[in-house]
Structure formats: C-alpha cells, structure tokens
Amino acid sequence: MILKTNILTPISPDKYKYIPHAFITIENTKIQSISSSGNNKNFLDFSNCVCVPGFIDTHVHLSQFHARGKHSSNLLDWLNKIIFEEEYRSKDFKYAYQLTKNFFLESIKAGTTTSVIYTAPYKHACEIAFKEAKNSGVRAIIGNTLMDTNSPDYLQEDTEKSINESIELFEKWNKSTDLLEYVFSPRFAPVCSSKLMRTIGAYAKKNNAYIQTHLSENIDEKKWVSSLFPAFKNYTEVYEKHNLLGPKTLLGHAIHINEKEIEIIKRTKSKIIHCPDSNFFLKSGIFPWEDIKRSGIDFALASDVGAGTSLSMLNVMKMCNYRQDNYVISPEEALYYATLGGAKVLGKEDIIGSIEIGKDADLTFIEIDNPREKSGTEILSTLLYIGNELKVKSTFVAGKIVY
Numbered sequence: 001m002i003l004k005t006n007i008l009t010p011i012s013p014d015k016y017k018y019i020p021h022a023f024i025t026i027e028n029t030k031i032q033s034i035s036s037s038g039n040n041k042n043f044l045d046f047s048n049c050v051c052v053p054g055f056i057d058t059h060v061h062l063s064q065f066h067a068r069g070k071h072s073s074n075l076l077d078w079l080n081k082i083i084f085e086e087e088y089r090s091k092d093f094k095y096a097y098q099l100t101k102n103f104f105l106e107s108i109k110a111g112t113t114t115s116v117i118y119t120a121p122y123k124h125a126c127e128i129a130f131k132e133a134k135n136s137g138v139r140a141i142i143g144n145t146l147m148d149t150n151s152p153d154y155l156q157e158d159t160e161k162s163i164n165e166s167i168e169l170f171e172k173w174n175k176s177t178d179l180l181e182y183v184f185s186p187r188f189a190p191v192c193s194s195k196l197m198r199t200i201g202a203y204a205k206k207n208n209a210y211i212q213t214h215l216s217e218n219i220d221e222k223k224w225v226s227s228l229f230p231a232f233k234n235y236t237e238v239y240e241k242h243n244l245l246g247p248k249t250l251l252g253h254a255i256h257i258n259e260k261e262i263e264i265i266k267r268t269k270s271k272i273i274h275c276p277d278s279n280f281f282l283k284s285g286i287f288p289w290e291d292i293k294r295s296g297i298d299f300a301l302a303s304d305v306g307a308g309t310s311l312s313m314l315n316v317m318k319m320c321n322y323r324q325d326n327y328v329i330s331p332e333e334a335l336y337y338a339t340l341g342g343a344k345v346l347g348k349e350d351i352i353g354s355i356e357i358g359k360d361a362d363l364t365f366i367e368i369d370n371p372r373e374k375s376g377t378e379i380l381s382t383l384l385y386i387g388n389e390l391k392v393k394s395t396f397v398a399g400k401i402v403y
C-alpha cells in the first residue's frame, strides 16, 4: 500500500522532522519506505492531511468513558459520588459491551492507536475490552482494576479471587495477538491490601508484565495513604516495598512527590504518566514537569478519561502546555510526549511512536488547510492550540485502516 501525504514526526522532545510531498509504502504491518516521489499512480491520497504517528494514550479508564464531565470538587469526592457507581454499571454485560464499543470507536476517531486501559473491576468487563480491542484493530494494553479494601461493598473484591482472575486474564490475553497485552492494575494504595499489592507485584515481575497504578494525585489522597501505611516514609515507598515498582510500571499523576520519591522512581526505572486535563478537572495540582524532566525519569502524556474530559490527545497536548504556569512547553515537545515519549515509557520506541522505516505503520491523518504551503512549525502550532477544530481523516494501526 502506498500513501501520499505530508509527514510530521518527532525525533526528540525538541526536534521533529517535516516531510511534505511524501510517499509512504507499507508492506504488511510496517513502513517499508518513505520517499519524495512516487512512480506508482496507485496510492491513497492524503495530500490534504498531515500524517503524524498514531497517538499513544498511556492512562485511560474505559470504564469511565460515559462519566466524563460530571462535576465534582476533588478526587475522593468524585470517586465516591460519581465514578464508583458508574463502574458498577459495567457489572451488566450489555452495558459493559456498549460502553466498550463506544470507547474504542471514539478513541480511533481521535487518532489514538495505542491505549493503556483500566477496566471496571469485573473480569467480564476486561474480557469484553480485549475482544473489542481485537475487533477494532487497535493496539491496547488492558487491565482489570483491582480494589479489595476501603471500597464500596458493590465494588470491593475478594483478595484471592481478584488476584486469580487477573492472572487468568493475563494468561489468556497477554500477547494473544501482536497488538494486545495485559497490565496488572491495582487502582491505588488506599483501596488495595498489602497482600494484594505484594502478590500482584511479585507475579508481574516474575512474568515481565506491565503494572499500572495511581500515585500522589491529590493532597487528601496522600494524607490518607500516610494514615493507612504509617510505617512507610512516603507514598512512593509504599509501592516500592510492595514490589510494584520497576521498568514496566506506569505511575499515573505523581504530582505531590518529593525529592526522595523522585529518587525511588528513577532508581527503579519506573515511569510517570502525566494527565493534565484530569489535573485541571479535579484541581489536583500542577505536575512538576521541569523537575521530572531534569531527573531523567521517562514520562508521557495521557487523557485519564473520565477525569480527563476528552479522548483526544491533541486536547491533552494543549492542556499540558496550559497546565504549566511558568514552564513553556513547545508544540514539538507536546507532540513528542503524546507519541514517541509514550512509546518509550512502554519500551516500544523501536516499534511505534514515530514515522520511520522499519517501524509499524501506526499513523494518524489529520486534515489541515494547504499543508504544503505551511512550515512544520506552523502546523505543529496549529495542532497544539486548535487541534480540537481539526478532523482526523483516517487512523492506521500496524498497516491496517481502522478508521
């Protein structure tokens, strides 16, 4: 398959490449060549689009997709009054199925090709998510949310049962196709017992599996963790001592962390996921972008829907710029952390995240007025600030058109 388009791809947080009038040849799943001239007349014409790497959303709650935009004053209030009841609705198979269908359709419409997903804490909801991810052709890392203490009765799981179900889901779905993987997903320390966290941590490590959880999103949450785990010096240490940190661990938020916690995250090579739209919505605080960047910890952007209001990573890029009061995030930096930076936190930077020969063809085509008459810088700026007005024309995952 040959595509005619204009390529905009990140190289590093402050470098990008713009190739107008380009022809991309796709062979099976991969980009076979990129050239400035095409002899063949049989090409798909995306001349009126800019082609960027498929967006990578490294933290999103499928189970909360229908609960977006429901006002609350803070994280814990929002979880208790809105989110837990919404997740309970996925106990119903039909509801879980419709929700999942809606989620994947909107996600690929927004140009997202890879998602790292929390489902509702029901095994069947996670199964449905895997089946629908497979049907829709997206790349997804999916996990059943775990919570076995301090939770409402209708969501709280039995410790043994939830551990066993997660392992069953992992064995069935992890690497069941080239595009699907499992992520062990203890929701966050306050709702997980020590036994649950330790067992999951040990199993995930032994099997080289992903782990995702939330860390220090909100001040009250942080105080709650201190009261529940008085023996530990800080929130990050709770996860470290429960064997949950490592190169395949994705820590959502990490807003209210100190130097010692940054040191633990860096030493364990854990990753941080920044969700700026969600941080605005729940007034959680300002992500310490400069400190984290300076520390050398790998981090990336994510929507965190349902506290995030949109699945669009273009929206997330804008929010990460807006969320910083003093540090200026450039358009190329925002694009990097929504694509190649996301691939890097997943250890997939050799496969996805940028448009290069030999990588999988995960591509997003966004309609732009006269892209050939514009510079890469102008287009990047348009994507960042008025991305919400642009239309995603088509989305490809591993060489296949999924939208």
Ligand SMILES: [Zn+2]
Binding pocket: 059, 061, 214, 252, 304
């Ligand atoms: Zn979250």
